[in-house]
Amino acid sequence: MRASAALSLCLYAGTAAAHSSTGLSGGFGAGFAHPFGGGDHLLAMVCVGAWGAQLGAPLRLALPLTFPLTMVVGAALALWGLPMAAVESGIALSVLALGACIACRWRAPVWAACALVAGFALLHGYAHGRELPVAADPAGYSLGFVLATGLLHVLGIGIGELGVRLSGAALCGFGAAVAAVGAGFLYSALVA
Template identity: 85%
Template sequence: MSVARRCALLRARIAARVVAVSALCLYAGTAAAHSGGGPGAGFAAGFAHPFGGGDHLLAMVCVGAWGAQLGSPLRLALPTTFPLMMVAGAALALWGLPLPAVEGGVALSVLALGACIAWRWRAPVWAACALVAGFALLHGYAHGRELPVAADPAGYSLGFVLATGLLHVFGIGLGELGLRASPVALRGFGAAVAAVGAAFVVSALRA
């Protein structure tokens, strides 16, 4: 088998895997947006929480994938900015400071980040960081507001931030894989996420 043929088969296999991951993420998007940790919830509940909400899961993966798509320095800057601003948003919620349109903003983040990947928007560093920081503030506020009263706040928060970081890493890997194997499949993933985000936005507007 020729080298060109082998490369083509490899690209096809990787593209199929990217599509499969997209399907899994779309399935996750049908999950409940946010769920509380329950009495006594600590590190384990905080770690599991991001995987139970489709909006948060998709946004986290997209932050990593878009950063990979944009390249250095945003490959690392975006996944670093998000957790930091998410903690700030959670602090605002715990302090009881009002923040309007949180659920709508969280839903919009999925639509916008997916669209950035689909359109391969080459955003300036400041614009990409500002966009991600704004959405991170909303995500952090939404989840900080839901922090169980009886939970161990430090353990729960640590688990939540760690899981978020792992989702970023997965997104970076997905983005790098898509760029090397099939940029079209990566953009298709972004379009699929944006479609789910649009459904989230409609749902938030109806609520």
């Protein structure tokens, strides 16, 4: 019930709201708060944990570890000034695809699940890396951001574990709702 309420609130979040490219202030606190400011990042992080829990060991832990590690690589690419096309559309697609993976109960092999999550993490990291140089305390900001991302993964693992134990259908419904929100994000990114 709480997950449904949180998801409903995310429907009202602006497209790619976490990636405003308007500059960042502060350090750790601002970085920690940032992932909660955009439904796209928040939903993708929760889905990484939920899908990992749905898939079980070893992906229950491998996916939430793969994401932040690869996100750092994406941020580094942005800091080095390397161009990457369609970042916002790719981030929107990550919400749609991860929700669909949960909804369809895709039993991906370890390598495929890790590759998909890593690809999306690269895009999320790149988007946030573009904003990092204007942060007042880039190291503190990055630490807060990665910690909040990890906590969202843990929330997703909890949702996934609960969904698997109580009703696989409820978890699939959660994934379908996230995929629908992701489709809205993708549409908005493509027409922007």
